[in-house]
Amino acid sequence: MKKILLVEDDPNLGMLLQDYLQLKGKFDVTLCKDGEEGLKAFTKGQYDICILDVMMPKKDGFTLAKEIRKVNINIPIIFATAKAMMEDKTEAFNLGGDDYITKPFRIEELLLRIQALLKRVSDSDKRADEQQTKFKVGKYLFDYTAQLITDGKRQQKVSTKEAELLRLLCLKKNEVLTREEALISIWHDDNYFNGRSMDVFLSKLRKYLKEDSGVEIINVHGRGYKLLVS
Numbered sequence: 001m002k003k004i005l006l007v008e009d010d011p012n013l014g015m016l017l018q019d020y021l022q023l024k025g026k027f028d029v030t031l032c033k034d035g036e037e038g039l040k041a042f043t044k045g046q047y048d049i050c051i052l053d054v055m056m057p058k059k060d061g062f063t064l065a066k067e068i069r070k071v072n073i074n075i076p077i078i079f080a081t082a083k084a085m086m087e088d089k090t091e092a093f094n095l096g097g098d099d100y101i102t103k104p105f106r107i108e109e110l111l112l113r114i115q116a117l118l119k120r121v122s123d124s125d126k127r128a129d130e131q132q133t134k135f136k137v138g139k140y141l142f143d144y145t146a147q148l149i150t151d152g153k154r155q156q157k158v159s160t161k162e163a164e165l166l167r168l169l170c171l172k173k174n175e176v177l178t179r180e181e182a183l184i185s186i187w188h189d190d191n192y193f194n195g196r197s198m199d200v201f202l203s204k205l206r207k208y209l210k211e212d213s214g215v216e217i218i219n220v221h222g223r224g225y226k227l228l229v230s
Contacts, residue, residue: 002048002118004029007038007064008080011055017051020107025114035136039067047075048121049114053090054081065095076117080105095162135170138215138229142166149208156208161186162201169205169227178224 004027008014010034017068018029032038036058042050050068053059065077079092082103090101101114103228133144141150148161149156158166164186168177182198202225203216209215214230 001026001028001183003027004114005032005038005042005045005047005050007032007035007051007056007061008053009033010053017107017110019064021111021114025111028112033081035064038064041066042200043071049076049078051078051080051110051114051118054079054083054092056105062095065092065097069096074121076121077111078109078113078117083186123154133167135167135173137170137173137209137214137227140209140212142170151211158208159201159207161197162204165198165201166205169225173227176220176223176226180224182224 004021006014006017006021006029006108008017008031014031014033018031021027021029030041031227032041035052035056038052039059048076050065052061056064059078060069061081065079068075068077073096075172076098077096078099078101079097080101080103081088098117101113133140135144137149139151142148143150144163144167146210147160149158149166165182168182168185179195179198180190183194187194187197206217209217217229218226218228221224
């Protein structure tokens with residue numbers, strides 16, 4: 001469940017937004033009534049997106065955004081305000097805001113903007129994962145490009161298919177990698193014979209990683225495989 005920090009000084013609007021986003025968007029929403037309370041909540045919690053009113057007592061939304069950006073430069077920020085001047089919008093984006101919605105607005109529109117921003121972040125994270133070539137797996141370092149598994153003392157050269165399979169497992173560490181996903185990604189066909197080949201490569205990978213008891217590749221019945229790293 002994605003977590004939202006909502007900072008809104010109008011208690012009626014704040015509670016309405018909180019209830020709607022929790023019910024319709026299935027988000028976990030923390031509501032704060034002013035900028036100072038919002039900053040305290042942000043420093044204590046972990047959030048996926050912030051929605052900040054601009055005109056607030058104690059600390060306005062622009063000032064709060066500056067404080068948030070000192071801690072986290074990547075978290076999406078949406079400003080919600082009755083101020084519609086171009087200067088205000090310019091300042092909002094110059095402060096690192098990702099979106100700006102003018103009151104009064106439809107709650108459904110706010111939900112769509114939240115979903116769009118979170119999808120953009122998710123897609124960006126996915127692209128970063130796809131470019132990753134080095135992985136820490138327990139006591140091992142796996143270099144996908146060099147096709148090497150090392151533990152500081154020894155190194156194991158792996159085949160191209162073994163490297164591709166281990167990389168997929170690393171990208172989904174502690175999550176299920178489905179059998180079909182692995183076969184289509186590496187062999188481009190999930191037929192029986194490719195499946196048998198993959199089983200052989202998995203057995204070899206288990207041998208390469210067997211010296212670390214905290215690392216295990218397990219079968220998930222009826223679904224696929226999981227690289228467990230404790």
